Amino acid sequence: MYELEARNLQMKFGGVTAIAGLDLVVEEGEIRGLIGPNGAGKTTFFNACSGRYPITAGEIRYRGHTISGLKPHEIAAQGLVRTFQHVTLFKKFSVLKNVMAGNYLHAQHSYWGSLLRTRKTREAEAGSERRAREILDFIGLGHIAHQQAATLAHGHQKMLGIAIALAAEPRMLLLDEPCAGMNNDESREMIALVRRIRDTGITIMLIEHDMKVVMGLCDRITVLNFGNNIADGTPEEVRANPEVREAYLGSQAHVA
């Protein structure tokens, strides 16, 4: 059984074909890179997997179950969770409260329970706070748990985005450009974090434009061009692939 599987996936927006019959499989425990020139369909693939947009044709399976057609929260509840390139945060909340909000999907608070502050609700909230603190310590943001999210540096905001995703208890994470806009030190921290997350047993797929990051971090890389999978292999195989070099020719990115 594959962790994630797309079969003959098609995504069309009006007359634009963003994904054109894509076949792709990800094994459990991998760090998989998803690269390709601008407009190749990378973000659309994440949007399809996370249920943001309905697929046009084909199928997406997560751990053997068809997820295409499910709502985003139903897919997240199965363990497939995505982050966004532009971090969405409750900026006025503390870092800790943001992570607790990420846990909301999995917490068992009922509406009346929250209103009446029943013992069960109080216990669930305490559990959610404990879990949020553990995640922040794991990520390395424990020391700023009470800082307002809006005041965080860019690198810490991106880390917080990942902490929020981890609070949903994923088995697989889709990371949209985790190192975008980061300086070298922040990138190094993020790369180390992605490895530590994988070492806990979470499968990772990431979109990233920085080829040094992709080549150094990923076990395997899938290359999209015009909505199609043009190469799939280890960093060395992808780097040596003439079709990949051709696809990147003239674009800003270079295959390092």
Ligand SMILES: Nc1ncnc2c1ncn2[C@@H]1O[C@H](COP(=O)(O)OP(=O)(O)OP(=O)(O)O)[C@@H](O)[C@H]1O
């Ligand atoms: N919601 C949408 N409505 C219309 N067209 C869209 C929509 N989303 C994506 N597209 C189109 O689908 C194609 C693939 O876009 P997508 O954003 O998935 O590419 P990408 O590989 O993520 O590119 P980039 O690296 O620039 O982020 C593009 O032609 C884009 O204009």
